[in-house]
Amino acid sequence: MGRKRRNYDGARRNxxxxxxxxxxxxxxxxxxxKKPVTLRTIADELNLTVHTVSKxxxxxxxxxxxxxxxxxxRARELGYLTKEQEAGMTAERIPRIHAxxxxxxxxxxxxxxxxxxxxxGLQVRLHELGHTLVPLFVPRPLFEGGPLDEWLERSGMxxxxxxxxxxxxxxxxxxxxxxLPQPKVLINYPPDLAEVDSVIWDVEYAVHxxxxxxxxxxxxxxxxxxxxxQQRGFRLRWLAFASAMxxxxxxxxxxxxxxxxxxxxxARWMEKLRSRLDSGRYTAVLSTIPGxxxxxxxAAASLGLNVPDDLSVVGMEHEELPQLSELxxxxxxxxxxxxxxxxxxxxxxxxxxxxxxHVRLKGPFLQGGSIRRLRR
Numbered sequence: 165m166g167r168k169r170r171n172y173d174g175a176r177r178n179x180x181x182x183x184x185x186x187x188x189x190x191x192x193x194x195x196x197x198k199k200p201v202t203l204r205t206i207a208d209e210l211n212l213t214v215h216t217v218s219k220x221x222x223x224x225x226x227x228x229x230x231x232x233x234x235x236x237x238r239a240r241e242l243g244y245l246t247k248e249q250e251a252g253m254t255a256e257r258i259p260r261i262h263a264x265x266x267x268x269x270x271x272x273x274x275x276x277x278x279x280x281x282x283x284x285g286l287q288v289r290l291h292e293l294g295h296t297l298v299p300l301f302v303p304r305p306l307f308e309g310g311p312l313d314e315w316l317e318r319s320g321m322x323x324x325x326x327x328x329x330x331x332x333x334x335x336x337x338x339x340x341x342x343x344l345p346q347p348k349v350l351i352n353y354p355p356d357l358a359e360v361d362s363v364i365w366d367v368e369y370a371v372h373x374x375x376x377x378x379x380x381x382x383x384x385x386x387x388x389x390x391x392x393x394q395q396r397g398f399r400l401r402w403l404a405f406a407s408a409m410x411x412x413x414x415x416x417x418x419x420x421x422x423x424x425x426x427x428x429x430x431a432r433w434m435e436k437l438r439s440r441l442d443s444g445r446y447t448a449v450l451s452t453i454p455g456x457x458x459x460x461x462x463a464a465a466s467l468g469l470n471v472p473d474d475l476s477v478v479g480m481e482h483e484e485l486p487q488l489s490e491l492x493x494x495x496x497x498x499x500x501x502x503x504x505x506x507x508x509x510x511x512x513x514x515x516x517x518x519x520x521x522h523v524r525l526k527g528p529f530l531q532g533g534s535i536r537r538l539r540r
């Protein structure tokens with residue numbers, strides 16, 4: 165009797181377990197399954213046709229830039245990739261979201277608009293791929309040789325899977341950071357002998373496009389405005405300007421004849437700018453450092469010069485300035501540089517033996533209303 169009772173109890177327990185499993189299976193089947201994201205999903209959300217969405221994601225013409233931007237942003241938010249995008253990631257050996265979640269640090273030398281744009285691009289792209297970004301502001305004393313090791317330890321640098329080094333860090337600090345063992349991506353022009361992946365918006369190309377835009381409108385007497393010493397990118401801008409002018413058949417420009425000093429002494433800088441504009445030798449200005457275009461306009465206005473009737477201006481700004489909405493400018497792809505930096509980092513981690521890459525992003529030229537055509 166005891167043996168039968170034990171068999172009965174065991175059968176009852178097994179039966180109850182089977183019932184629970186079936187209930188769980190029915191419950192799992194009853195849960196709403198996430199529908200795959202398709203072109204139709206995006207089209208319905210944005211009240212567009214599937215054809216328009218498909219063209220927008222493939223970069224084809226036939227819609228406004230605002231529509232294209234809305235489609236691309238919504239596709240990214242939903243995690244949708246075209247077959248071409250998936251093939252591109254595979255070809256570039258960039259691991260997808262199922263890879264191990266990682267934590268990265270972005271080292272910043274200040275809080276200025278273009279760094280915020282880089283940060284946004286990095287955060288968006290890393291988040292899409294399942295990773296985390298920590299922005300770290302580097303104390304100014306470290307720029308000139310302060311106790312770096314202590315700061316790195318306090319910042320938890322040993323626990324980071326990789327580092328993004330931005331423009332604005334001193335070259336001395338950058339050199340020290342490049343010696344750290346973690347994988348690194350430099351969002352800047354790299355030093356000549358640096359073994360590091362890097363990406364930058366191509367300022368040399370932007371200068372050449374700017375000079376061409378002015379020369380196409382008859383301007384050959386172009387005043388260069390911008391520091392040519394403080395950073396590698398500043399030096400490369402001036403070299404590009406000299407190259408563009410030589411290619412146009414003009415004599416190599418003399419830095420002393422242009423406004424190439426730093427802006428720390430704003431009064432002295434403005435005095436030199438006003439002197440050059442007042443000389444009557446120049447019909448156009450190429451302002452090469454972000455944030456300077458407003459000062460060029462102010463200096464011209466103080467002399468009674470009107471843009472563009474009396475003076476044509478091209479400004480290399482990182483974004484459209486609301487107060488100078490008509491400014492002609494080359495597009496500097498700062499946010500896109502952040503996105504590309506994320507991809508380079510993940511590619512490096514997944515493929516540590518691949519050759520280092522330097523990526524230059526070339527943007528279009530926006531022809532605004534600040535260039536007047538000269539009569540020949």
